[in-house]
Amino acid sequence: MLKKFIIVIEDTGEEFTCTPERNVLKAMEQLGRKGIPVGCRGGGCGVCRVQVVGNGLYRTGKMSREQVPAEDEEKGICLACKLFPEGDLNLKVLGKWQNIFLNGTQLQK
Amino acid sequence: MSFTGVMRPGHAAIRVMDMDESVTYYTERLGLIKTDEDDQGRVYLKAWDELDCFSIVLREADAPGIDYTGYKTYSRADMDDLVKKLEDYGIDIEWIADGELNNCGERARFQTPSGHSFELYADKKQIGDGLGRVNPNPWPEGLKGMQVYRFDHVLLYGPKIIETTKIFTDVLGFDLTERVLSPEGEMNVSFVSCSNKAHDLAFVEYPEPNKLHHVSFMLMTWEEVLRAADLMSMHDISIDIGPTRHGITRGRTIYFFDPSGNRNEVFCGDYTWYPDREPITWTAEELGRAIFYHDRRLNENFLTVVT
Numbered sequence: 001m002l003k004k005f006i007i008v009i010e011d012t013g014e015e016f017t018c019t020p021e022r023n024v025l026k027a028m029e030q031l032g033r034k035g036i037p038v039g040c041r042g043g044g045c046g047v048c049r050v051q052v053v054g055n056g057l058y059r060t061g062k063m064s065r066e067q068v069p070a071e072d073e074e075k076g077i078c079l080a081c082k083l084f085p086e087g088d089l090n091l092k093v094l095g096k097w098q099n100i101f102l103n104g105t106q107l108q109k
Numbered sequence: 110m111s112f113t114g115v116m117r118p119g120h121a122a123i124r125v126m127d128m129d130e131s132v133t134y135y136t137e138r139l140g141l142i143k144t145d146e147d148d149q150g151r152v153y154l155k156a157w158d159e160l161d162c163f164s165i166v167l168r169e170a171d172a173p174g175i176d177y178t179g180y181k182t183y184s185r186a187d188m189d190d191l192v193k194k195l196e197d198y199g200i201d202i203e204w205i206a207d208g209e210l211n212n213c214g215e216r217a218r219f220q221t222p223s224g225h226s227f228e229l230y231a232d233k234k235q236i237g238d239g240l241g242r243v244n245p246n247p248w249p250e251g252l253k254g255m256q257v258y259r260f261d262h263v264l265l266y267g268p269k270i271i272e273t274t275k276i277f278t279d280v281l282g283f284d285l286t287e288r289v290l291s292p293e294g295e296m297n298v299s300f301v302s303c304s305n306k307a308h309d310l311a312f313v314e315y316p317e318p319n320k321l322h323h324v325s326f327m328l329m330t331w332e333e334v335l336r337a338a339d340l341m342s343m344h345d346i347s348i349d350i351g352p353t354r355h356g357i358t359r360g361r362t363i364y365f366f367d368p369s370g371n372r373n374e375v376f377c378g379d380y381t382w383y384p385d386r387e388p389i390t391w392t393a394e395e396l397g398r399a400i401f402y403h404d405r406r407l408n409e410n411f412l413t414v415v416t
Contacts, residue, residue: 039414041347043126044173044370047414062126064370064416066172 005085009035010053011093018085023061024050025080036080037095043067043082049094050083052076057087112183114191114282115303118262118310119181119233120163120210121324124170126369128152131167134368138344139326139375140254141165144236145211153211156259156326157252161233162212164260165324173369173416175321177226178263178310179216180281180303185231191281192217192229198280207232221276223267224318229281255337255375257326262308264322266315266415273312274299283309286382287357287389289396298391300358307358307379320415323364323372330377331361337375338363350411356399357391364411371416 004017007024014035018027025048028036039047046067052058053076060073061082068077077094125131132152135141144162145153153163161181168176182188192202195217205216205228214232221227239249267273277283278301286307289298297314300307313322328334334352341348341363349372351363362376391399397406 039410040349040366040370040372040416042173042366042368042370044366044416045414047410062369064126064172066174 006088007085008088008090009093010090011035020084020086022084023081024083024085024089024091028080036091036093039081039095041081043079046079047095048080049077050080050091051094052078052083053090053092056085056089058089059084059086112304114182114187115180115229116183117181117304118164118178118260119161119230120166120179120213120228121260121263122151122166122168122176122178123321123324123367123371124172124174124176124369125167125367125371126169126171126173128167128169130368131169134346135165135167136253138254138340138346139373140252140256147211151210155236156257157238157249158258159260160235160237162236163210163233166210173321173367173371174319175225175263175265175324175371175416177218177228178265179228179230180309181233182229182231185214188217188229188231194280195219195276198276200276200280221267221273222269223265223273223312224320225265225267225273226319255326255328255340256333257328257375259327261306261325261327261376262310263324264311264313266313266320266322267318268314268316270299270312270314271296274301277301277303277310284382284384284386285388286386287391289357289391289399290393292393298357302382305382307360307382315415317415321371322415323374325374325376328375328377334361334363334375334377341365349414350401350404350408353404354402356395356402357389369416372414 012035016033037047039045043063060078063079063082141154152167154165200219203218207215212234216228216230218228283301283303286302287300288296291297300311303309347366349364358379360376360379
């Protein structure tokens with residue numbers, strides 16, 4: 001039986017499952033879920049920045065240091081497209097489009 | 110011979126986060142050909158229809174983006190003349206020694222107010238397309254992936270694009286081919302050409318300096334753009350938008366991302382530019398159609414995702 005973990009986006013209450021081999025952003029997209037803004041999907045642009053809240057277990061792939069400096073990484077900040085769960089995770093969305101998703105506002109200039 | 114001065118975008122130096130994965134992507138998927146590698150670990154690539162020995166240089170770094178874009182001049186005399194014009198305009202030149210990039214002559218580097226680095230150079234070793242210059246076949250066998258024909262242009266994001274664009278049009282002899290005006294009537298997107306392509310370079314006004322929006326590669330037909338899109342799904346390459354049509358430049362296009370999140374484009378079918386044309390203007394209320402002609406609305410991802 002394939003291991004599956006529960007991912008909760010605290011900002012919106014959105015919940016979906018993700019296997020350890022799949023990044024959280026892809027799991028969200030493939031299930032047609034929303035909540036984390038989707039950018040390049042390659043760890044480069046920083047649009048899908050999230051923070052793992054609490055003591056969730058995870059590993060990460062290569063991420064742009066411009067978007068996730070080492071001190072942020074220590075606080076559980078990472079890019080959802082490079083975030084692989086090894087346990088259930090609670091996430092806070094930090095990405096650039098937070099306002100668009102939470103308040104439905106227009107693109108900010 | 111009426112085509113002198115700056116001839117074309119000759120190289121883009123791109124930062125990637127994993128060299129092996131990136132070389133596989135740029136060769137097997139885009140279809141560039143690896144021609145060299147240097148002692149700093151930089152990898153040199155060319156498209157099949159280019160004669161010069163490289164047009165893309167990859168450098169491994171901890172953040173993606175673009176280091177610089179190089180434009181090739183017709184001759185060394187043209188280059189020296191343009192460098193003098195830049196200096197007279199008040200722009201500092203940094204000379205990069207012959208051979209700093211393998212098989213490339215001396216380069217004159219300068220910064221734009223948008224925060225980007227550009228270079229002019231006149232000499233780069235030609236290794237040809239494998240077809241020769243006497244009775245050639247139309248294309249070589251054994252090409253891979255999307256089989257892009259050439260590195261075509263870059264679109265860059267940064268501040269002060271009016272000043273930046275003026276360096277290209279007033280000093281380096283580019284033509285403004287298209288522009289977008291903000292609701293206040295200020296140019297906030299510019300497309301410029303040093304040839305008779307619809308664009309050889311483009312800028313979008315953006316608060317953060319020195320950002321890369323995309324590096325573009327040319328295809329010849331809409332069918333090839335569709336085939337490129339098929340390859341993206343076959344290999345799970347991150348697609349941004351397309352295949353679709355731009356209002357600006359009329360290009361038929363698809364946008365996608367390299368493994369480090371740098372946006373790439375393959376496109377075909379823009380128009381032929383001539384210097385006796387008026388630039389095309391797009392107004393703020395029609396910006397959706399200007400960018401994606403079918404969607405006709407602004408796309409947050411396309412407008413805000415940069416490296």
